[in-house]
Amino acid sequence: MTDSKILAEIKASIKTIPDYPKAGIQFRDVTSLVENGDAFAKSVDALVEPYKNMGITKVVGAEARGFIFGAAVANKLGCGFVLARKPNKLPRETISQSYQLEYGEDELHIHKDALDENDVILLVDDLIATGGTIEASVKLVRSLGAKVNHAAFVISLPDLGGEDKLKQLNIEPFSLVSFEGE
Ligand SMILES: O=P(O)(O)OC[C@H]1O[C@H](OP(=O)(O)OP(=O)(O)O)[C@H](O)[C@@H]1O
Numbered sequence: 001m002t003d004s005k006i007l008a009e010i011k012a013s014i015k016t017i018p019d020y021p022k023a024g025i026q027f028r029d030v031t032s033l034v035e036n037g038d039a040f041a042k043s044v045d046a047l048v049e050p051y052k053n054m055g056i057t058k059v060v061g062a063e064a065r066g067f068i069f070g071a072a073v074a075n076k077l078g079c080g081f082v083l084a085r086k087p088n089k090l091p092r093e094t095i096s097q098s099y100q101l102e103y104g105e106d107e108l109h110i111h112k113d114a115l116d117e118n119d120v121i122l123l124v125d126d127l128i129a130t131g132g133t134i135e136a137s138v139k140l141v142r143s144l145g146a147k148v149n150h151a152a153f154v155i156s157l158p159d160l161g162g163e164d165k166l167k168q169l170n171i172e173p174f175s176l177v178s179f180e181g182e
């Protein structure tokens, strides 16, 4: 368990931008955390901690902010990192899944040969809001036969219901900091 003082430092490093990218959205900007070397290192350590002895074979992270933390967590766990990318970015054969966001809709692709039934996956992203992105990632991973029951985030926005959606998919969510009613 990461110390609450460290978690408070991590939270304080995240800037909030009102009305970005649309009116009414409180944008929780993880770039300000990543720009702070100490907060970035502590965030990655805290994300890795619960998964050290869980037999994770690969981390999956979604473009673009999921790449930052997903790759760092995979490296610390000593496993591979699989990129879930927006359309027309991956060169080999892919499968795809469309999804809704807090402020739009999109589609994620994953290489068909990146995972198989022997893989145990940890999903990593910077933030969970509606859960649309991570639900699409769960569907992609499971449709390739890999096992996934855990997802880790730096930031949770519980008011948007994403963590509840994940529990219905039999995914245990874990997040470092939460912005609720703020
Ligand atoms: O829980 P959700 O409602 O799906 O929202 C969370 C997702 O939204 C953001 O990504 P975005 O699609 O804005 O793309 P980016 O990483 O390229 O900025 C964020 O990095 C998460 O992946």
Ligand SMILES: Nc1ncnc2[nH]cnc12
Pocket: 025, 026, 027, 028, 029, 101, 102, 103, 127, 129, 157
């Ligand atoms: N409110 C928010 N802040 C930052 N990233 C987001 N992705 C979806 N909702 C977001």
